[in-house]
Amino acid sequence: MVRRMISAALAATLLSAPVQAQDVGEIVGGIARQYLEQEQDRAAFSQAQQTNTLSAYQSYLRQFPKGAYAEQARERVRRLGGTVSTPNTQAGAASLTADQRVAVQRRLNALGYSTNGLDGNFGPGTRRAISLWQRDRNYPQTGALTRAQATEILQGRAPAAGGSSSNAGAGSGGSAAQAEAVLNLSREQRRAVQAGLTRRGFDTRGVDGSFGRGTRNAIAAWQQANDLTATGYLTANQFERLTSR
Template sequence: MVRTMLSAALVAASLAAPAQAQDLGDIVGGVAREYLSQEQDRAAFEQAQSRNTLRGYQSYLQQFPNGRYSEQARDQIERLGGGTTANRNDPYQGGTSGLTRQQRINIQRQLNALGYSTNGADGNFGPGTRRAVALWQRDRGYSQTGSLSTAQANEILRGTGTASRTSGSAAGVGVAGAEDDIGLSRSQRAAIQAALTRRGYDTRGIDGSFGRGTRGAIASWQQANGMQATGYLTAAQADSLLR
């Protein structure tokens, strides 16, 4: 095939006005580069097909967003539950296409609170958020796609305690903000970590900083005591642990 393409380039060059050798070399080189690009495109898509996973097709689109097989890749992503036809321009949209901007911001804030840095919380799921999502998925035994399924998005949003629009004056106030309102000092946070550790919930350190380990310990403690496992403390819960 490449020989045919090169021959065509040579014929075109011979029919044109006399060209410099450098011009002919540029033509041949351009054809060769185009052929190489097409071969790389084809090989990447075949690799995605062999894997036949959401992440595999997303990886192909990341390399060749307008490639020869991009529409087929998007169709496969949709078939695997990774997006909708309305969101074909964002192969990483995953099951989050129906989320509001505030819900996306809440997801980013929760990931940051759990120790997965998203490099900002602006509602835009860029590379930083995708890495954070993949790490969160890894730690929970999910496939590391970097894209949230609807169930995973809801799992994180439940952790933020995002309030319903019908909840009156409390609308939009999550449990993360409610915990901030308690105004726990660093020493009180350290005491809570110590209390959780004594109860068998490892906070991965007692330093007065509520990172991923502490959030996980709080959630486990809440679940074991029949509470909503948000990973954030209400005033009553904090008082219980500080006694």
């Protein structure tokens, strides 16, 4: 369905104005990101509806303050007795340069949190990635970075195996995270790692290609069981071991 919508939008764009061949890739990428963000918006609101709690609708609004269903979510918040507020999702990173914003997005993607682009624009995709990153480190899920959180991401500090952030051992954790980032694992490769851990009895809380807290804990537990340093991050050799049958 999405593919047909993208094809139709692309055809309309190409017919409306002549474009150079090298521009087609950018057009396709932009259209794909747009539909992906719309789908994430829809899925997030659907999840909020299923939960139907004040906190669920507030969480949706933090991620999609200008989403297609934002007004409906605000109305539900009011009916449930909550206060409607629209946070400035750029506030926490207001002091970041454009290059630093791109670097934050690149680091989030390397850690398994897709931002749907590396353009320095903290749109819905990046806000959702930030929110998931915050969740896995027991921070409030605001979808907006504080300066300290932006620094944590840019410096590559890793959370402790239990999932919370810690200054102790941050240097070694950061090195492990950076070493894994160099592997540039695709979503399919991440799924293969999660499947390998699951087969070995280490629960990753899902095989979705996203290395959240469940997967990090599973990696650390597997490393410890194999007399390896329990960083929660993979080396190239460990990736090969987990994905081999």
